[in-house]
Amino acid sequence: MTNHLRHLTPLLLLGALTFSSASAQTTPSNPTAASTTRAGTEITNTGYLDYLTDEGTNATDTSNTVTATVKHVPAVSVTPDGTPGAPSGGAPVCGQTVIGVPGTNAVLTYQIQNTSNGPDVYSLTTSVNNGPPQQNTAVTYYLDDGDGTFDPAVDQSVTTVSLDVGETRTLFATFPIGQDEAGTTQFQISPVATSEANKTVADTANLGCIDTQDRVGAELMDDNFRLTTAPATVITEHTLRNTGNVTLTADSLQLDQQGGNYPTTYRLGTQSTEYASPQQALTAFGGLTAGQSVQLHVTQSVPAGEANATVSTLRLYAYTPQIGSPERLILTPYDAARFRTDELYIGRGIGRLDKTQALCSLDGAGTLNCPAAQTMFDAIELYKQPIEVQPCSVVKYVLFARNDGDALLRQGRLRDTIPANTTLLDTVPLFNSPAALYRVNGGTWTNTAPTNLPEGTSIEVGPDLNGDGQFTADDGLPARSRAIGAALYVQVKGPNCAVPTAFPAETYLPFQPTSVATQTN
Numbered sequence: 172m173t174n175h176l177r178h179l180t181p182l183l184l185l186g187a188l189t190f191s192s193a194s195a196q197t198t199p200s201n202p203t204a205a206s207t208t209r210a211g212t213e214i215t216n217t218g219y220l221d222y223l224t225d226e227g228t229n230a231t232d233t234s235n236t237v238t239a240t241v242k243h244v245p246a247v248s249v250t251p252d253g254t255p256g257a258p259s260g261g262a263p264v265c266g267q268t269v270i271g272v273p274g275t276n277a278v279l280t281y282q283i284q285n286t287s288n289g290p291d292v293y294s295l296t297t298s299v300n301n302g303p304p305q306q307n308t309a310v311t312y313y314l315d316d317g318d319g320t321f322d323p324a325v326d327q328s329v330t331t332v333s334l335d336v337g338e339t340r341t342l343f344a345t346f347p348i349g350q351d352e353a354g355t356t357q358f359q360i361s362p363v364a365t366s367e368a369n370k371t372v373a374d375t376a377n378l379g380c381i382d383t384q385d386r387v388g389a390e391l392m393d394d395n396f397r398l399t400t401a402p403a404t405v406i407t408e409h410t411l412r413n414t415g416n417v418t419l420t421a422d423s424l425q426l427d428q429q430g431g432n433y434p435t436t437y438r439l440g441t442q443s444t445e446y447a448s449p450q451q452a453l454t455a456f457g458g459l460t461a462g463q464s465v466q467l468h469v470t471q472s473v474p475a476g477e478a479n480a481t482v483s484t485l486r487l488y489a490y491t492p493q494i495g496s497p498e499r500l501i502l503t504p505y506d507a508a509r510f511r512t513d514e515l516y517i518g519r520g521i522g523r524l525d526k527t528q529a530l531c532s533l534d535g536a537g538t539l540n541c542p543a544a545q546t547m548f549d550a551i552e553l554y555k556q557p558i559e560v561q562p563c564s565v566v567k568y569v570l571f572a573r574n575d576g577d578a579l580l581r582q583g584r585l586r587d588t589i590p591a592n593t594t595l596l597d598t599v600p601l602f603n604s605p606a607a608l609y610r611v612n613g614g615t616w617t618n619t620a621p622t623n624l625p626e627g628t629s630i631e632v633g634p635d636l637n638g639d640g641q642f643t644a645d646d647g648l649p650a651r652s653r654a655i656g657a658a659l660y661v662q663v664k665g666p667n668c669a670v671p672t673a674f675p676a677e678t679y680l681p682f683q684p685t686s687v688a689t690q691t692n
Contacts, residue, residue: 203286203337210243210289210336243289245366249342250282253378255301255359263359265380270497271348271358272384273416276311278321279344279379283364285334291368292333297344298361304375306330310360315341332364346381353461354385354417386415388502389424389459391467391489395513400578401477404470407513411439411489412464415502421454425492425505431471431485431513438468445470449487469513479576481517486510518650520580524572526587527554531565531660537672541567544601544658544677562665565596570632572655574648583648584633585657593661595624597674598632601656605634608642616642632657 218234253266271277285291295312296304313326321343332340346360358381366372395407411426413419426449428435436445439456446452449467459465471485488510495501503509527548531541547554547569560566570587574580589595598620600607608616610631611624618640621630634655636646648655658677662668 201337201339203284204335205337207288207336208241210241210287212241214239214241241288243291243368244287245289245291245369245372246285246287247291247293247364247366247372247374248282248284248286249362249364249374249377250284251379252376253361253380254376255361255378263378263380265359266378268380268382270384271346271352271381272500273348273352273386274350276345276347277358277381279346279360279381280321281342281344281362281377281379282339283332283334283342284339285336287366287368288336289368290333290335291366292331293364293366294331295329295342296363296365298359298363298375299346300359304361304363309346310362311345312362313343313345315343321345331367344379348381348383351462352383352416354383354387354415356383357381358383382498383416384497385417385499386502387417387419387423387491387493387495387499388414389419389489389491390414390503391426391487391511394511396516397514398516398518398577399473400519401473401517402475403473405473405515407469407471409467409469409487409511410464411459411467413459413461416461418458418460420458421450423491423493424453424459425488425490426450426453426467427488427490429486429488429510430483432481432483433471433473433515435472435485436470438470440465471513471515473515473517477517477519479517479519479521479578483515483517485513485515487513516577518578519576520574520578520583520648520650521576522572522574522580522583522648524570524585525551525555527551527569527571528558529554529567529569530558530560531567533565533669533671537669539565539660539671539674541565541660541675543675544569544656560663562663563668564663564665565671566593566661566663568659568661569601570657570659571653572648573653574650577650579636579650580648580652581644582633582642582646583655584631584642585655586629586631587657587659589624589626589628589630589659589661591626592664593626594664595621595628595630596660596662596671597622598630599658599660599674599677600632601658601677602634602654605636605638607657608633608635608640608646610642616640630659 215236215238217236220232222230224230251266254264256263267279269277269279297307297310298304299307312329314329316325319341344360344362346358359378361378364374390412392410397405399405428449437449437452438445439452490503490505491501529542529547531539533539548571570585572585608618609621610616611621612629633642633646660674
């Protein structure tokens, strides 16, 4: 027995050992799945002893079966990769960079892949500007529907992604850019995908950068119209506003002037120096920050001697001379039709005076009967003709003043001298608004109408336009006025002349011709 056993030992050692294994096979759908063993797969192993019996026949003994189950080893990959800058100030390495247009959502595009050997669910959090990963409400993830193009109406917003072994999906990360976000601002977005099977497994280095689009532009506001006399210094103002999100300087903003008849200088804001061009003023002013407004002061010097109705039009342009790009949007490129104007209209007072006369009659009651001023105006050439008078006759002189210009005839007033051989009876203004002021022999202006004055006396009648009771440079004949006149009643000297007890009332109307045939301009 012992020998038998001794001879048997070599037989056992020489017997052929055969191993076999079996596993649940999955049809590979991608390289990752094809190159790994799927979690949950059972690997079985059985040994066989093949030998030759003493009788000379082949025999096989089967061992027990051992089993190994493949465990899930979580893994995930998010690309493209990117890393933040070092805390000491190093530049970040952006896996991708997109332009963020203010007022819209910037979109970063990622690929997320299950690189493990089993299906998994990955929760999505975000690190914004190197902050800790969290469910950041400013970032929204969308799972692509398969066309590779972001469409929020079709693509599904997600906070987790379920992936089979080796499966890859396109993931869009959106981040809102504020309407007023400053240009050149960079946002650093890094998605973090964490395995639900093992929360210690995550892909974190996926920094993508969003560079806020520079928006460059300015608006020049306000058109101005000024009616002025000559000489004059006329100052107008325009508001210049930075409508973009970057600081404007003389390199990115051009202020041009065109036209205008007169020497012109410019100032911005509180500048005390006058500059020959608005661009020179801008250069000296420096930067105009995003949203900032400043006043552009325009000073025009109108020389003496300018004719009435002269028009001067100054055009002002504000535009960006640079060329745009996706990173830099030009809001206000040059446009020849986009300008502001400062228009000056030069007005001068152009005075004219007509004097008429009419013989009045005196009835038994002492009342004068004279032609009305409007009647005399309508037949003005007739009432300019010579008349015959006699001692004690009452003559009505009417002065019709007008201003045919477009500006105040400054201190325009009526003046007459009582003729020799006559006496002034009364002075009646032919206007009641404004009030009339009177002056005798160059004395003090008063509101009392002169009466009963001797020959040679100087009488002046002027309108008190501002109602201050004084005749100043603000008073005179208004532009395009035909409403100023005065009637002077004089009596030719004679013995025992009857004096009128009342004078005719006049209607206060602007004197306009009622008969073209009788009016001469």
